[in-house]
Amino acid sequence: MANYPSDLEIANAANKKPIIEIAKTLDIDEKHLVRFGDDKAKLNTDFTNSLSKNDDGKLILVTAISPTPAGEGKTTTSVGLVDGLCHVGKKAMICLREPSLGPCFGMKGGAAGGGYAQVIPMTDINLHFTGDFHAIGAAHNLLSALIDNHIHWSNELNIDPRRITWKRVVDMNDRSLRDITCGLGGTGNGIPRQSGFDITVASEIMAVFCLASDIDDLQKRIGNIVIGYTRSNEPVRAKELNADGAITALLKDAFQPNLVQTLENNPAFMHGGPFANIAHGCNSVVSTKTALKLADYVVTEAGFGADLGAEKFFDIKCRKSGLKPDAVVLVATTKALKMHGGIKKEDLGSENVDAVSMGCKNLEKHIENIGKFGVPVVVAINDYVTDTEKEHTAIINYCKNLGVHAKFLHIGKMEARSG
């Protein structure tokens, strides 16, 4: 392992191009960019609105088998796929989620790929980036403050302080804020009640930000948020507090897609970042749709395994937005398949064709599930240096034998992390 540079070393050594040059590859003039330094930009709203007459490119969804501690590599596969498509002369780009600062200072790494399949500038992306998450946090907490302020005064909506479901958020892993009592300290400080903080990526503002088709739709979705219940258990919505306008004002800039680049200088949108466990786990609809107007091939990603992430992609993002992917890439690794085949993490280093074959049952089920959405599936093995030819063959054969689905299969060989 000592021979390989770290992700950060690779990112810092990148031959980064000015963002205006990346924009040019998508035929975007410099004047449509809201630049954040030289390597990041937002696309201004007038420009993105002007694209509606363009034809849509092809949408490719990258998902994976059931996750294991061995890792699968959806993001590296997605980046590799776009770099490959561009390499062979296609006009392609990637659409990813923005990473959360929270887990970044906690245990998880960033979410911008790894090895030679990264999106850069890595440090900026992992810290404040273009301020989207700060804006979403401020918007969320403005609604929180307006709720408590409403109750503090006449509480005309008769909101029951015990039935407020709208918490506050912070872009930080802060265990001590999960469960709090606020409004203490006397009559000037509002009404005492129990509440707490979620992480910003868990905000419902984040979710509707990523589902809204335009800024008016965003305001409408914000207005419809249920913030709690009255004493007679009737729901109360944000618009009843006249909160939707001010909240949307805080999100106006953030709502514009962020343009960055891969290590191979191909264009990437990173925009929005709802967690897949509690929300739908996809980048913003507005960035995906804009990408489809700008590129012929758009690769995007859904969180966790296909049973969770891809299903949410189809059932939530696609339904709400009218999007429909043209193909699904299902990522697997031989190590993960071996784990599904019953092998312990510490024994994954040795060849074990039988375990790979056993683990392919997990692969098969995901293929079957995705098939129900009527979209062709391609299995991508995220190849590691320790993989063996026999193991790869076992996977290829297993897929071939899947009968009617088999004909749609092709095994792509990725080289991420394998130098």
Next chain:
Amino acid sequence: MANYPSDLEIANAANKKPIIEIAKTLDIDEKHLVRFGDDKAKLNTDFTNSLSKNDDGKLILVTAISPTPAGEGKTTTSVGLVDGLCHVGKKAMICLREPSLGPCFGMKGGAAGGGYAQVIPMTDINLHFTGDFHAIGAAHNLLSALIDNHIHWSNELNIDPRRITWKRVVDMNDRSLRDITCGLGGTGNGIPRQSGFDITVASEIMAVFCLASDIDDLQKRIGNIVIGYTRSNEPVRAKELNADGAITALLKDAFQPNLVQTLENNPAFMHGGPFANIAHGCNSVVSTKTALKLADYVVTEAGFGADLGAEKFFDIKCRKSGLKPDAVVLVATTKALKMHGGIKKEDLGSENVDAVSMGCKNLEKHIENIGKFGVPVVVAINDYVTDTEKEHTAIINYCKNLGVHAKFLHIGKMEARSG
């Protein structure tokens, strides 16, 4: 009043120039800018460091008599002074504080001047601007989370949960967070304790951010922050939690001064914004020092009246940084002087020379105080359309009669807000 456009209407109608052109007036090449759209930029650190060999310009501090509900107009005077200096061919710029989002959504207006003496882009400045306050809030709250996390685990520093003085911050007027109990909900959520949130501008991180001479000094100051006390009442500092490095990393970009422009397209730094009531109330040392290297005249402002703001400027900012102003402009209005002379707010519209003269005693005391710092004082009357010639004469004569101080006086006539 109906004849005058609002501050926002004036700001939106401004003939704004690209920020790279504003930079050019200070001989700053485009490559030294970290652009935020076309109208805002940060100066990169390598460039600001390279200026050390330049000579310093003259520093002019704008302060005011004791504040009244009638308003005095320090910021409009400051902007007007810079615009005037540039108008007569001087190389001048202004250094101001960034406004807080909190009061902006609450009762107070923004802090970018008013009428035809504003700094723009107004809306951006009043909302997220270049993200500095978000970064300071995140840095502050990272320290908070690290403290609670330390206690949650082994609490090797023996911090007493009841003696933690370091709260959290939010850039919002949120009364319900002032006094909270956090860490509730069981063993996974840390240790229950009482705490609360301050507004971001009240953060000690904000204060040291504005006093630090460079990024290393900032990290040192952060490390020295006392976050609370042990059970035996010994202070505990941020560096004992090994928190200073990560916190400073979150502030690295924010620490670079923000360049914007006045309505008359003259250069302005807005950087840092500690409240004057609880902190020292001045823009960052790094922006003031950079301005002195770039311009011949640098106008800056201190919060509240001279007895609070100017004294903090001299006793805190100047002492810590080595700065020394070359002149002080003391802002007064006839209305405010009449209030100090005993007139009620509703009776300020009528001419009252006696009341003006009575109120000049307040002016006199501030002149006397500032004189003790050994800096020349100029009184600036922020002229209103309702002011009369006799009232102005009364002020001029009063100042003349102040004897030894009188010789330093000159009455400048501003036209802010008077169309």
Next chain:
Amino acid sequence: MANYPSDLEIANAANKKPIIEIAKTLDIDEKHLVRFGDDKAKLNTDFTNSLSKNDDGKLILVTAISPTPAGEGKTTTSVGLVDGLCHVGKKAMICLREPSLGPCFGMKGGAAGGGYAQVIPMTDINLHFTGDFHAIGAAHNLLSALIDNHIHWSNELNIDPRRITWKRVVDMNDRSLRDITCGLGGTGNGIPRQSGFDITVASEIMAVFCLASDIDDLQKRIGNIVIGYTRSNEPVRAKELNADGAITALLKDAFQPNLVQTLENNPAFMHGGPFANIAHGCNSVVSTKTALKLADYVVTEAGFGADLGAEKFFDIKCRKSGLKPDAVVLVATTKALKMHGGIKKEDLGSENVDAVSMGCKNLEKHIENIGKFGVPVVVAINDYVTDTEKEHTAIINYCKNLGVHAKFLHIGKMEARSG
């Protein structure tokens, strides 16, 4: 119903005898009494200790079928049984639990029987009685205070404030105290933590008070109480706080059995009162054992239905104390049997022999269960004026047909509430 006097009217009209006369019927000299007015007394400990050489009387446990909203009448049956035994010349007495003040001011009635089968003085018993519950509450809360005090100082036992399982108690239905945060307000007020109040009858002190064989055993049981856990999850016991002696001192007087009388002036012990849902639900071991030394027949009662109350009586009280009942009386009413037979509460007024027979399956199961403890069972129908001959016959026949168990059955006809 209007023709019948209320329970309170009946109790107040009672021909109450001085408690020293009641004591005489059990051959207790006046000097062994600790009198509380003329109608209540405790038996002093020296006297109760002196009885050990006496032979034991017969112990009769009264329990019931599964409870329904129709009510069954265990206490009225128990009182009626003792009054009947005394009426036919037997030396009999009853042992009951003391009622809780809490439910008394809440929804439930008192627990001293009803109609002409009551224990008196009713109001005293339902309010402060001889102060036993106050003493138990004070003892419980002394331990609570000692725990928090221990943590407030050096916390040498390393108790984790989040893992303290010992709450406080109050003899009141007070919903607002169920879940609290205490120790707020600064360093003088202990350590902030989440806790709450239970009702006094739910105190573990109440439970061990009722299981202890003597005052030394009580202190030992108190010392063994687990009050919470250390940070490394080791249990901490009351004796580690040196709390057992002081707590027991507060209980010394309360530990002496209380002597009162039935409406027919027969002796009754009311002592201890743990709730059956959370504890074992029986009066004190010390009062039951003392009663067996004083009377030839001792009737006692277990809470709720036989599946809960009688099983706890056998499995907890009997095992810990060595007691063994000589007979079990299983109380049923035709109304309750009809409810078990599927009839709604509002239709219970009409004769329905089939429903009674259907409901007897519930009776049968309880008979079968009790049989497993090897104790003879007698079914007692708590007769109501609306009951019919045919319904009674159905029950008698059902019991006869139970085969081997049938021979132990005898149907007693109670007249409680039926004037």
Next chain:
Amino acid sequence: MANYPSDLEIANAANKKPIIEIAKTLDIDEKHLVRFGDDKAKLNTDFTNSLSKNDDGKLILVTAISPTPAGEGKTTTSVGLVDGLCHVGKKAMICLREPSLGPCFGMKGGAAGGGYAQVIPMTDINLHFTGDFHAIGAAHNLLSALIDNHIHWSNELNIDPRRITWKRVVDMNDRSLRDITCGLGGTGNGIPRQSGFDITVASEIMAVFCLASDIDDLQKRIGNIVIGYTRSNEPVRAKELNADGAITALLKDAFQPNLVQTLENNPAFMHGGPFANIAHGCNSVVSTKTALKLADYVVTEAGFGADLGAEKFFDIKCRKSGLKPDAVVLVATTKALKMHGGIKKEDLGSENVDAVSMGCKNLEKHIENIGKFGVPVVVAINDYVTDTEKEHTAIINYCKNLGVHAKFLHIGKMEARSG
């Protein structure tokens, strides 16, 4: 010191008489007693009411100079005075406060005198006694529960949860309950709010209990208690919650005076116990008035020094009840006078006549103050074995020289604690 037995040893060795014999010395028939064991009794209300036609005896108030760590001995002086009066053939009795369990388990000792001037049975008095404080605590907390219950339901009185001034009480020194947040845990547990517990002796119920002339007056005073304020800052009284009747019911028995005895078998009432620092600090009006009907001389005591305790006695207890003392005994010790004369606690053992004389200024001021109420003052020196003749003479002479007040002075020599 080793030669002297402890207070507890003296109390346990007492030649205690049956309480019915003590009652007889006051011409009280056994039938008017509500006995608590053999050594404590309450006087039933019918009897106390029947005494109204009797003439009143003389009322003697015992108070003291400003308290010092050296102690003065008001209670021992009071007990000694009654024992002395009885010894010389007078029909005298003492009226004292009941001690609190709280400080008893904390730092302070009991409040039943000391040495050979005690009221017994000491342990009973210091623990549960006749349950009065338990009843007062229950009454107080019933009101608390009713308030929270009222808010939990419709809150028709529009009580502001942040403006409830009525806390809960516990008869325990429990620092962790002083400041709490209650009503947590969801909609079933009431409304979250900040509150806390006081010690039972600080209850306003305790204060009105001690000021009420009869049970109806008590109910009226309870009904008038302000429990908090509405959102529009209007006071809310207990009677608006219909709480006065139920609360008074809990106090009916407790309201009857408690009869005990001194070590020399002279009668003593101990009834009620409001703290002097926060309330008026005297025993109940009902016990004092009953005592005046039963004895020719009634000695009573007021808390702390004369400037606090005696003034409250005159200004609160006397005004509300119509009582008027016939004489005031002002207790002093030579040690306390020496401390007021500037001597340190560790140097009090040596004779110091000058310091005594200096300290007499404190004595003089109290004499002057009491004189303003128009009641004769007697100074009582609580003599210690270390006192010297010269010191006593200095006090006697100082008092003689006080002129017009001097003629009322007589120096009594007590022997408390001096064997």
